[in-house]
Amino acid sequence: MSIRTKKSTARATAQLSGLSQEAIVRAYRQMKTIREFEERLHIENATGAIPGFTHLYCGQEAVAVGACEHLTDKDFIISTHRGHGHCIAKGCDVPAMMKEIFGSRDGLNKGKGGSMHIADISKGMLGANGIVGAGQPIAVGAAIACKLRGEGSVALSFTGDGASNQGTVFEAMNMAVVLQVPKVFMFENNGYSEHTGASYGIGCDDIVKRIEGFGIPVFQADGFDFFSIYEAMAKALEVSRKGGGPTAIYCETIRYFGHFEGDPQNYRAKDEVQRYREEEDCLMKFRRRMEKSGEVPLEVLDQVDAEVMALIESSVAAAKQAPRPLPEDLLTNVYNSY
Amino acid sequence: MPRKTFREAINEALHLEMERDETVLIIGEDVSGGAGGTSGQRDAAGGVFGLTKGLLPRFGEHRVIDTPISEAAIIGAANGAALAGYRPVAEIMFSDFVGVCFDQILNQAAKFRYMFGGAKAPLVIRMTVGAGRSAGAQHSQILHGLLASIPGIKVLLPSNAYDAKGLLLQAIRDEDPVIFLEHKMLFNDACEVPDGDYTVPFGEGVLVREGEHVTIVASGQLVKVAVAAADKLAKEGITCDVIDPRTISPLDEELILESVRQTGRLVVVDEAPVRCGFAADVARLAAEKAFSSLRAPVLPVTPPHTPVPFAPELERLYLPDAADVEKAVRAVLAHS
Numbered sequence: 001m002s003i004r005t006k007k008s009t010a011r012a013t014a015q016l017s018g019l020s021q022e023a024i025v026r027a028y029r030q031m032k033t034i035r036e037f038e039e040r041l042h043i044e045n046a047t048g049a050i051p052g053f054t055h056l057y058c059g060q061e062a063v064a065v066g067a068c069e070h071l072t073d074k075d076f077i078i079s080t081h082r083g084h085g086h087c088i089a090k091g092c093d094v095p096a097m098m099k100e101i102f103g104s105r106d107g108l109n110k111g112k113g114g115s116m117h118i119a120d121i122s123k124g125m126l127g128a129n130g131i132v133g134a135g136q137p138i139a140v141g142a143a144i145a146c147k148l149r150g151e152g153s154v155a156l157s158f159t160g161d162g163a164s165n166q167g168t169v170f171e172a173m174n175m176a177v178v179l180q181v182p183k184v185f186m187f188e189n190n191g192y193s194e195h196t197g198a199s200y201g202i203g204c205d206d207i208v209k210r211i212e213g214f215g216i217p218v219f220q221a222d223g224f225d226f227f228s229i230y231e232a233m234a235k236a237l238e239v240s241r242k243g244g245g246p247t248a249i250y251c252e253t254i255r256y257f258g259h260f261e262g263d264p265q266n267y268r269a270k271d272e273v274q275r276y277r278e279e280e281d282c283l284m285k286f287r288r289r290m291e292k293s294g295e296v297p298l299e300v301l302d303q304v305d306a307e308v309m310a311l312i313e314s315s316v317a318a319a320k321q322a323p324r325p326l327p328e329d330l331l332t333n334v335y336n337s338y
Numbered sequence: 339m340p341r342k343t344f345r346e347a348i349n350e351a352l353h354l355e356m357e358r359d360e361t362v363l364i365i366g367e368d369v370s371g372g373a374g375g376t377s378g379q380r381d382a383a384g385g386v387f388g389l390t391k392g393l394l395p396r397f398g399e400h401r402v403i404d405t406p407i408s409e410a411a412i413i414g415a416a417n418g419a420a421l422a423g424y425r426p427v428a429e430i431m432f433s434d435f436v437g438v439c440f441d442q443i444l445n446q447a448a449k450f451r452y453m454f455g456g457a458k459a460p461l462v463i464r465m466t467v468g469a470g471r472s473a474g475a476q477h478s479q480i481l482h483g484l485l486a487s488i489p490g491i492k493v494l495l496p497s498n499a500y501d502a503k504g505l506l507l508q509a510i511r512d513e514d515p516v517i518f519l520e521h522k523m524l525f526n527d528a529c530e531v532p533d534g535d536y537t538v539p540f541g542e543g544v545l546v547r548e549g550e551h552v553t554i555v556a557s558g559q560l561v562k563v564a565v566a567a568a569d570k571l572a573k574e575g576i577t578c579d580v581i582d583p584r585t586i587s588p589l590d591e592e593l594i595l596e597s598v599r600q601t602g603r604l605v606v607v608d609e610a611p612v613r614c615g616f617a618a619d620v621a622r623l624a625a626e627k628a629f630s631s632l633r634a635p636v637l638p639v640t641p642p643h644t645p646v647p648f649a650p651e652l653e654r655l656y657l658p659d660a661a662d663v664e665k666a667v668r669a670v671l672a673h674s
Contacts, residue, residue, distance in 0.1 A: 076418075076421075076422060078418070107455070108455065109453060109454050109455035110455035110456070111455075112452055112453055112454075112455055113453040113454055113455060114453075117449075117453040117454065119450075119453075119454040119455075119457060121421060121454070121457050121458075126418065126421050126422070127421075127450070127453075127454060127457075129446075130445070131441055131445050131446070134414070134441055134442065134445065134446060136414070137410055137411040137412075137413070137414020137415055137417070137418070137442065138414045138415070138417045138418035138421070138442075138446065139418055140411060140414065140415045140418060141414060141415035141416055141417055141418020141419035141420070141421070141422065141426070142418040142419065142421065142422040143418070144363070144365075144403070144415060144418070144419050144422075144424075145418070145419050145422035145423060145424050146422070147400075148363075148400060148401075148424070155418070155422075167410070168410045168411065168414065168441075171406075171408035171410050171411035171414075172411050172414065174406055174408065174411075175405060175406055175408055175411040175415065178405070178406055179403065179405075333451050333452050333455065333456050334451065334452055334489050334490055335451070335490070335492070335514050336451075336458075336512070336513035336514050
């Protein structure tokens with residue numbers, strides 16, 4: 001059984017995006033940063049330098065960035081166990097994230113969270129979450145806060161195909177509708193729920209119909225195309241920011257690595273990832289589109305590539321040198337008082 | 339000073355704090371009630387036990403949020419609102435229902451501060467607890483031990499209206515997730531409760547009776563039981579310290595240890611089975627930190643290791659009573 005039936009519809013076109021050059025470059029930089037962050041972690045993890053479990057977002061960059069480029073620090077997101085991309089897209093500090101993943105006390109979470117729990121409340125990033133399906137109800141609560149503040153802010157949750165089968169996600173969708181909160185549910189189907197194809201676990205074979213069954217309008221997008229996600233998110237926000245209640249975006253994408261680093265991926269056809277890298281890669285598509293439309297010269301993107309590589313290089317070097325936690329750190333931040 | 343019931347004290351605390359702090363929210367099933375009903379009457383329930391009555395008319399449906407029957411979404415939403423800067427007071431109708439929202443307590447609320455490097459999630463989760471109403475095995479449990487075993491959350495178990503109001507006000511102002519346990523058998527109990535604002539600090543137990551022969555630790559509805567036993571024994575010249583810890587986590591260890599060091603004898607009265615529970619934890623405390631003072635084995639007075647039964651005569655048998663406490667006190671005294 002093929003992991004998905006739908007073929008990507010996006011083609012490289014000469015169509016103008018309508019975005020400023022600055023916005024396009026920023027989006028590209030974010031996507032490239034996620035890509036190189038993850039590719040480097042893949043290498044570092046293999047050396048044993050990184051403690052614990054690491055789940056990489058490589059391949060899905062267009063989704064996180066396409067959605068988060070619309071958001072400010074006043075908007076909230078909540079992520080998944082595969083959270084690095086969402087964190088970077090929402091503006092978390094990249095060197096501090098790298099230190100966190102290496103377990104340094106200078107990490108974004110003081111070395112007490114690790115890859116699966118990166119958060120920065122000041123940026124509206126309410127955490128990557130190790131419990132599949134736990135984030136959606138939390139995002140409903142953040143959306144309640146947004147509604148009460150009345151400033152047009154929203155809460156966005158990222159949900160994989162695996163989490164789409166969790167009861168908590170159903171509860172969250174229903175409650176978001178009942179309370180009419182400004183909440184965007186992003187469903188990013190990357191084809192696999194851990195080691196099992198998405199189509200196996202989704203009983204009705206159609207996440208979109210299921211979301212619509214809750215009374216939530218769904219905007220479908222191409223998960224390999226930043227511009228497609230960006231446009232879908234604009235449509236969702238047009239509803240949710242203006243008091244229209246919850247919305248959803250559904251897209252299909254692919255992860256380039258295993259469920260976790262070290263996963264032998266026996267469930268995948270041997271050439272699957274290679275094919276997606278060659279035919280559907282979101283960064284490749286982005287560059288092709290720029291080549292055709294001429295909105296941003298490729299040399300500018302080349303320059304971004306170089307800057308991103310330098311950032312990742314310096315982040316890893318700094319993380320490796322960063323101070324390790326002290327014994328007394330064990331007992332801090334359990335409660336307000338200790 | 340006016341006398342108020344436990345129910346009135348909690349209702350008053352919620353009114354006072356919502357008035358004082360506009361970031362305080364109420365969220366739960368039927369906290370107002372009536373939405374979508376044929377009578378058109380809102381605040382039709384005010385909570386299944388009437389504890390949140392009157393809040394919706396006073397503060398409106400934006401701050402008093404009736405939810406679907408979705409406990410995971412209720413506690414999840416409270417978590418999210420707390421992270422986003424509000425002070426939600428979520429209600430779980432019966433503590434037994436934590437089974438369907440435990441992740442949001444165990445893995446989310448309790449862990450945010452630690453794993454996010456200092457994040458603040460100041461939510462309160464109110465839930466009713468306890469046996470005595472023939473509510474059966476799924477509506478009668480008291481899960482203070484289970485909940486207090488989780489680092490990162492605080493667990494309160496008031497035994498009277500005065501403490502209930504003061505502890506709830508403190509809980510809403512606290513910077514950590516707090517679970518506030520309301521014993522169903524105490525709702526109609528009244529005592530003197532000041533009208534205005536006051537708080538009861540966490541981690542400070544009270545000496546309800548003072549004595550010299552035996553230390554009795556009891557909480558929730560069993561404080562009354564312990565006091566009844568102590569008062570009866572006092573007539574024979576056997577006097578007991580009766581300690582109500584009021585908060586299970588943090589626990590006033592010093593108050594218990596000071597008493598045990600003087601009496602050398604400890605009886606722990608608790609509504610949950612002793613295995614891996616609060617009574618066992620208090621016994622552990624004495625064994626660890628007052629070992630040389632102990633002159634008798636620590637005796638738990640707790641229910642058997644069974645679910646809570648339905649039939650009234652079985653439920654009475656299940657719950658510790660004053661005679662059980664008296665027997666335990668005599669047993670520790672008999673040990674030379």
